[in-house]
Amino acid sequence: MAKQQVVTPSILPGFMELLPADQMVFNQMLETIKKTYETYGFIPLDTPMIEKSEVLLAKSGGETAKQVYRFNKGDNDLALRFDLTVPLARYVSQHFGELTFPFKRYHIGKVFRGEKPQKGRFREFYQCDIDIIGFESLSVVNDAEILSVIYSTFKALGFDDFTIRLNNRKILNGFFESLGIADKAEVLRIIDKMEKIGQAAVLDELKSIGLSDGDAGSVVKFVGIKGSCREIIENLRRLEVSNDMFSEGIDELELVINYIDAFKVPSGNYAVDLTIARGLDYYTGTIYETILNQYPSIGSVCSGGRYDNLAQNYTTKKLPGVGISIGLSRLYYQLREAGVLGESRKATPSQILIIPMKETMSQALELATKVREAGIAAEIYFNEGKIGKKFSYADKLGIPYAVVVGEDEVNTGIYKLKNMATGDQAELDIQRIIEQLKA
Amino acid sequence: MAKQQVVTPSILPGFMELLPADQMVFNQMLETIKKTYETYGFIPLDTPMIEKSEVLLAKSGGETAKQVYRFNKGDNDLALRFDLTVPLARYVSQHFGELTFPFKRYHIGKVFRGEKPQKGRFREFYQCDIDIIGFESLSVVNDAEILSVIYSTFKALGFDDFTIRLNNRKILNGFFESLGIADKAEVLRIIDKMEKIGQAAVLDELKSIGLSDGDAGSVVKFVGIKGSCREIIENLRRLEVSNDMFSEGIDELELVINYIDAFKVPSGNYAVDLTIARGLDYYTGTIYETILNQYPSIGSVCSGGRYDNLAQNYTTKKLPGVGISIGLSRLYYQLREAGVLGESRKATPSQILIIPMKETMSQALELATKVREAGIAAEIYFNEGKIGKKFSYADKLGIPYAVVVGEDEVNTGIYKLKNMATGDQAELDIQRIIEQLKA
Numbered sequence: 100m101a102k103q104q105v106v107t108p109s110i111l112p113g114f115m116e117l118l119p120a121d122q123m124v125f126n127q128m129l130e131t132i133k134k135t136y137e138t139y140g141f142i143p144l145d146t147p148m149i150e151k152s153e154v155l156l157a158k159s160g161g162e163t164a165k166q167v168y169r170f171n172k173g174d175n176d177l178a179l180r181f182d183l184t185v186p187l188a189r190y191v192s193q194h195f196g197e198l199t200f201p202f203k204r205y206h207i208g209k210v211f212r213g214e215k216p217q218k219g220r221f222r223e224f225y226q227c228d229i230d231i232i233g234f235e236s237l238s239v240v241n242d243a244e245i246l247s248v249i250y251s252t253f254k255a256l257g258f259d260d261f262t263i264r265l266n267n268r269k270i271l272n273g274f275f276e277s278l279g280i281a282d283k284a285e286v287l288r289i290i291d292k293m294e295k296i297g298q299a300a301v302l303d304e305l306k307s308i309g310l311s312d313g314d315a316g317s318v319v320k321f322v323g324i325k326g327s328c329r330e331i332i333e334n335l336r337r338l339e340v341s342n343d344m345f346s347e348g349i350d351e352l353e354l355v356i357n358y359i360d361a362f363k364v365p366s367g368n369y370a371v372d373l374t375i376a377r378g379l380d381y382y383t384g385t386i387y388e389t390i391l392n393q394y395p396s397i398g399s400v401c402s403g404g405r406y407d408n409l410a411q412n413y414t415t416k417k418l419p420g421v422g423i424s425i426g427l428s429r430l431y432y433q434l435r436e437a438g439v440l441g442e443s444r445k446a447t448p449s450q451i452l453i454i455p456m457k458e459t460m461s462q463a464l465e466l467a468t469k470v471r472e473a474g475i476a477a478e479i480y481f482n483e484g485k486i487g488k489k490f491s492y493a494d495k496l497g498i499p500y501a502v503v504v505g506e507d508e509v510n511t512g513i514y515k516l517k518n519m520a521t522g523d524q525a526e527l528d529i530q531r532i533i534e535q536l537k538a
Numbered sequence: 539m540a541k542q543q544v545v546t547p548s549i550l551p552g553f554m555e556l557l558p559a560d561q562m563v564f565n566q567m568l569e570t571i572k573k574t575y576e577t578y579g580f581i582p583l584d585t586p587m588i589e590k591s592e593v594l595l596a597k598s599g600g601e602t603a604k605q606v607y608r609f610n611k612g613d614n615d616l617a618l619r620f621d622l623t624v625p626l627a628r629y630v631s632q633h634f635g636e637l638t639f640p641f642k643r644y645h646i647g648k649v650f651r652g653e654k655p656q657k658g659r660f661r662e663f664y665q666c667d668i669d670i671i672g673f674e675s676l677s678v679v680n681d682a683e684i685l686s687v688i689y690s691t692f693k694a695l696g697f698d699d700f701t702i703r704l705n706n707r708k709i710l711n712g713f714f715e716s717l718g719i720a721d722k723a724e725v726l727r728i729i730d731k732m733e734k735i736g737q738a739a740v741l742d743e744l745k746s747i748g749l750s751d752g753d754a755g756s757v758v759k760f761v762g763i764k765g766s767c768r769e770i771i772e773n774l775r776r777l778e779v780s781n782d783m784f785s786e787g788i789d790e791l792e793l794v795i796n797y798i799d800a801f802k803v804p805s806g807n808y809a810v811d812l813t814i815a816r817g818l819d820y821y822t823g824t825i826y827e828t829i830l831n832q833y834p835s836i837g838s839v840c841s842g843g844r845y846d847n848l849a850q851n852y853t854t855k856k857l858p859g860v861g862i863s864i865g866l867s868r869l870y871y872q873l874r875e876a877g878v879l880g881e882s883r884k885a886t887p888s889q890i891l892i893i894p895m896k897e898t899m900s901q902a903l904e905l906a907t908k909v910r911e912a913g914i915a916a917e918i919y920f921n922e923g924k925i926g927k928k929f930s931y932a933d934k935l936g937i938p939y940a941v942v943v944g945e946d947e948v949n950t951g952i953y954k955l956k957n958m959a960t961g962d963q964a965e966l967d968i969q970r971i972i973e974q975l976k977a
Contacts, residue, residue, distance in 0.1 A: 106596040108632035108852040111614065114586040116629070118636055119643075126582050138910045140888035140917030143565050147553040147662055148587065148648060149607070157545040168588070168616075170609030172652050175550065177607075190555070193547035197557055199885070199934045201921065204558075209587060213611050223586055238920040240899065251910070361903035413547040446638070449579035460679065464800035471577045471690070478579030481677040482640065495638045 113216030114223050115428050119446035120497065125431050128256060132227045132425060133207055135252045139244070141205035141229050146186040148209065152176040155185055157412040166212040179211040183228045183424070184409075191232055192413035200234040201241070207427075219436070221428050230422030232409055237419045239351050242385040242405055243358030245421050249389055249401050250364040252425070261400075263364075264372040264388040265328075267352045268404070270335065271376060273345025274321055278314050286310075287376040290322055294374065298323070322373045328356045331371045348384070355385055383407040387423060397433045401425045444497035449478040450536050451516075452493040452501040457483070463504040466514075466529060473533045493519050500536065552655030553662050554867050558885035559936065564870050567695060571666045571864060572646055574691045578683070580644035580668050585625040587648065591617040593628055596851040605651040618650040622667045622863070623848075630671055631852035639673040640680070646866075658875070660867050669861030671848055676858045678790050681824040681844055682797035684860050688828055688840050689803045691864070700839075702803075703811040703827045704767075706791045707843070709774065710815060712784025713760055717753050725749075726815040729761055733813065737762070761812045767795045770810045787823075794824055822846040826862060836872045840864045884936035888917040889975050890955075891932040891940040896922070902943040905953075905968060912972045932958050939975065 110116055117125055137143075152169050155178045168179040180186050183206045191202060207227045214220055229248060231241045246263055253261050271290075275283045289304045296304075298319055305315035324334045335349050352371065359369060377386045384405030391397060403423030410418050434440050451470060455463030463479055470477040478498065480489045486503070493501040501517045508514045515524040516532050527535060549555055556564055576582070591608050594617045607618040619625050622645045630641060646666045653659055668687060670680045685702055692700050710729075714722045728743045735743075737758055744754035763773045774788050791810065798808060816825045823844030830836055842862030849857050873879050890909060894902030902918055909916040917937065919928045925942070932940040940956045947953045954963040955971050966974060 105631075105850075105852055105854060106593055108593060108628040108849075109590065110586055110593075110628075110632075111588065111590055111616070114588065116585055118633060119581045119583070122582055122584060125584075137887040138913065138915050140886055140915050142558045142886045143561055144558070145561060145564075146555055147549055149550065149553065149650070149662060151548070151550055154545055154547060154549075168609070168611055170607070172607055177550070189547040189549075193549075194557060199931060203886075203917070211588070223588060233921075236921075238922075240903075240918075240920045243903075244918065244920075247907070358899070358903060361900035361907075363904065363907050410547075411544070413544055415544060447579055447581045447642075448576040460797065461800035464679075464682075464797060465802065468686070468800075468802050474577065476577050476579050478642070479679075479683070481679045481683075482672075482675075483677075492638060 111222070113214070113221055115221050115432070120443050121435070123445055123448075124435075124440055124443050125427075128431060129207060129225065129227070129427060131255045132252055132427070133205070135248065135255050136205040136207075136227070136229050138251070139203075139229075139248050141203045144187070144190065144204045144206045145208065146180070146183075146190055146206070148179055148211075149177050150180060150186065150189070152178040154189055154413075155180060158185075166214055168211050168213055181212050182210050183208065183226050184230075184422075187228075187230060187232075188410035188418075189413055191418060192410045192416070195414065195416065200232065201237060202232045203229070204232075205229045219429055219432050221432075224426060224428035227425040227427050228422060230409075230420050232418050232420040235417050235419075237421065239354050239385070240358050242351070242421050243355045243362060245385075245403070245423055246355065246359055246369060246387065247362035247364055249387060249423060250362075250368055253389065253391075253401070258391060260392045261368060262390050262392055263369040263401075264375050264390065264399075265352070265355065265369055266371065266373055266375045266386050267348040267355075267384055268376070268382050268386060269344045269348025269351065269384060270373070271348075273342040273348055274338075274340055275318075277340045277342040277345060278317060280310065280314065280318075282308065286318065290318070290374055291376045293322060324373055328366075328369070328371045331373070332356070351384060377402060377404055381406055385421065394433070394437050394439065397430075397437070400430050445499075447478065447496045447498060448476040449496065449498045450475050450500060451477045451532075452489070452496075452498045453477060453479045454486070454489045454501060454503045455479065455481075456503070456505050459504045459506060459509050462509045466502075466504060469529055470533060470536070473537070475533065475536045490517075490519075502532065550661070552653070552660055554660050554871070559882050560874070562884055562887075563874075563879055563882050564866075567870060568646060568664065568666070568866060570694045571691055571866070572644070574687065574694050575644040575646075575666070575668055577690070578642075578668075578687050580642045583626070583629065583643045583645045584647065585619070585622075585629055585645070587618055587650075588616050589619060589625065589628070591615040593852075594619060594624055597624075605653055607650050607652055620651050621649050622647060622665050623669075623861075626667075626669060626671075627849035627857075628852055630857060631849045631855070634853065634855065639671065640676060641671045642668070643671075644668045658868055658871050660871075663865060663867035666864040666866050667861060669848075669859050671857050671859040674856050674858075676860065678793050678824075679797055680860050681790070682794045682801060684824075684842070684862055685794065685798055685808060685826060686801035686803055688826060688862060689801075689807055692828065692830075692840070697830060699831045700807060701829050701831055702808040702840075703814050703829065703838075704791070704794065704808055705811055705814045705825050706787040706794075706823055707815070707821050707825055708783045708787030708790065708823060709812070710787075712781040712787055713777075713779055714757075716779045716781040716784060717756060719749065719753065719757075721747065725757065729757070729813055730815045732761060763812055767805075767808075767810045770812070771795070790823060816841060816843055820845055824860065833872070833876050833878065836869075836876070839869050882936070884938075886917065886935045886937060887915040888935065888937045889914050889939060890916050890971075891928075891935075891937045892916060892918045893925070893928045893940060893942045894918065894920075895942070895944050898943045898945060898948050901948045905941075905943060908968055909972060909975065912976070914972065914975045929956075929958075941971065 249263050375388050382404035386404035388399035389401035405421040407419050409420045453467050467477050467479050502514050513526050516527050517524045688702050814827050821843035825843035827838035828840035844860040846858050848859045892906050906916050906918050941953045952965050956963045
């Protein structure tokens with residue numbers, strides 16, 4: 100026989116693929132996020148991964164466009180989606196007449212960006228997004244609810260020590276306007292680096308783009324205002340900046356903070372931070388970032404904000420919204436790297452391994468069927484071989500319980516349920532086994 | 539102000555996108571399939587949607603290769619996966635040393651095929667696959683378990699009247715061998731059409747490829763054997779065909795049937811059908827097709843079978859397996875077209891709409907938080923306006939309950955829980971509301 104030709108099995112760099120035990124942990128996180136989003140009444144959405152380039156790239160230019168996977172098939176110019184926001188804008192515009200507003204949707208799915216691969220950055224990754232889209236107007240209470248979703252999500256993921264940083268772009272923009280600063284975008288970009296490069300460097304950069312010493316100092320002083328949420332609001336009011344947008348921003352921020360209390364979000368889990376600006380012109384009101392305090396180097400694990408107009412590329416209707424996104428693939432990867440996720444050995448949903456003997460196969464299948472009918476994941480070991488090898492299979496997969504179905508067991512109806520972690524065996528009938536596994 | 543330029547929002551033909559109420563039904567089906575697969579101990583897997591063309595297309599030629607979305611990004615020759623089987627073969631070969639065998643995995647995800655779009659065929663669609671992969675050998679009991687999974691899945695999806703058709707390729711191949719028929723593939727292809735074109739036409743086609751009258755008659759007589767599973771097996775044995783593969787096939791089929799009983803699959807839900815052949819050379823043993831008896835025109839809704847060697851393109855290791863696939867997008871579409879899914883009006887996960895008055899916003903948020911903490915999906919109506927409009931929002935989304943949080947309610951702690959379907963109102967405290975919603 101000729102030697103078989105094989106292609107070396109491999110995947111592309113920058114693509115995530117997990118082994119079973121890791122996949123179980125990843126899926127658990129995804130499921131937790133999904134469940135939390137649904138508890139807040141967000142509607143699941145699913146859009147095509149491939150869209151028309153002309154539609155998907157209606158706005159994008161520069162860096163984004165370069166990263167997009169774009170190709171032709173037949174006469175069609177196609178692109179893989181690079182986020183879930185553009186498809187949402189397209190969806191809401193396209194189906195406007197068939198949707199009920201405010202439209203609250205969540206979308207968990209893969210997006211694609213042909214970035215240079217680097218540690219912790221992926222070319223294909225999961226985003227978990229929620230957005231609330233209003234028609235013409237949208238109450239600011241929604242901004243507080245979004246913060247409550249962030250809180251509930253990270254609590255449900257098992258975190259306690261995290262801070263949701265809160266700001267409002269109107270405060271920033273109004274303040275800059277009052278100083279007569281024209282290039283707000285540039286100033287915002289510099290402020291955004293406060294944490295990274297420090298106050299002195301920020302001052303220098305501000306002056307380098309033409310701010311006077313006085314204005315640069317005011318900006319740094321302004322973003323340096325610290326304290327409790329209410330203290331910060333008081334301090335902002337005390338600046339007596341005469342600018343309507345500035346005042347509006349403070350009012351909105353105060354409203355959001357008042358409602359957060361009613362949502363029972365503990366005051367230790369959020370803070371006003373005037374240094375966060377979230378990019379350039381997309382956001383127009385409330386903005387969020389979320390920091391795991393024990394792992395600050397991970398950066399923001401959940402960000403978003405309020406925008407005036409979701410879909411101006413697809414409709415003349417005004418659709419204001421507020422939303423957030425969790426980059427799950429990156430978050431998972433970084434938590435695993437940081438050792439936060441622990442070492443899970445469970446590499447299967449199975450709760451029990453049922454081990455038949457040759458002559459008891461039928462009874463073992465019946466047992467498995469009963470256990471499964473009770474909603475418990477059960478696996479049967481069909482291979483023949485030594486009993487040790489069978490238990491070792493349960494052990495390798497991290498299946499918590501195993502039971503041997505021998506002739507004695509079949510005759511008496513009493514089975515030895517082995518706890519694989521402790522080695523303890525309990526003698527139980529089928530009903531008790533089911534109760535034990537459910538507990 | 540200049541007139542705003544907008545791009546008409548639309549998606550490509552052949553791509554499925556659902557409105558919220560439909561998406562809820564689709565997700566429910568997906569969740570049911572996933573849960574059933576997990577109950578049988580299948581491990582979740584997720585592989586990249588983009589792979590190296592050289593790896594993904596190691597074997598494929600002809601029609602498949604033409605349908606693949608293949609493109610370049612930088613120096614890379616990439617392709618979107620067109621099924622979940624090739625990625626499984628690649629995954630198992632690549633991670634062989636880190637997996638435990640038999641390896642049972644499920645994979646639910648989108649695949650891509652640039653087919654000519656036609657009614658009910660999609661270019662991007664969900665497949666829901668399970669496979670059990672052995673190393674070197676794999677017990678035939680697994681083939682019975684797979685049939686049990688099919689049964690449990692369609693039961694869980696709400697079907698009663700369906701038939702899982704069962705056959706074994708060794709019986710077919712052995713029988714043809716005994717007649718000295720060389721071109722088995724061609725004969726299989728013709729037999730596969732029995733249901734569509736009828737016995738006379740099949741006879742003609744068989745003769746047209748060179749079978750003698752006698753052999754063509756034998757073939758038709760053979761695939762025409764009908765009866766209960768055991769009768770068919772008896773009739774097959776009575777043919778006294780002297781061919782080892784034929785006998786082996788009958789033994790395997792009998793074994794599978796014996797075990798199906800132990801899995802408690804009702805005899806009305808499966809049948810041996812010697813006319814099913816499932817394509818050409820991939821399958822080597824047991825094969826399955828599943829028919830919804832009230833909607834036979836939909837064709838097989840779940841198919842699969844046993845194969846000798848999963849991954850010969852990627853490894854010299856022998857990896858026999860057995861698996862099935864449900865094409866969920868197509869199944870969903872066809873069930874909806876057939877009117878099987880009914881008209882679901884529920885377009886949100888929310889179980890209750892909480893309606894605050896202006897002065898009770900905080901109390902409404904607190905109520906929502908309590909309900910959500912009990913795991914119940916709740917939504918708050920933040921927009922101001924007439925009460926009728928608020929109830930109409932609940933109605934449009936199909937939210938089953940609504941409650942107004944007025945000052946009286948806040949003072950007494952007793953709320954009127956309105957059943958949106960009947961209009962009935964029950965006066966309940968928060969605890970009772972939660973109990974009612976959980977029930």
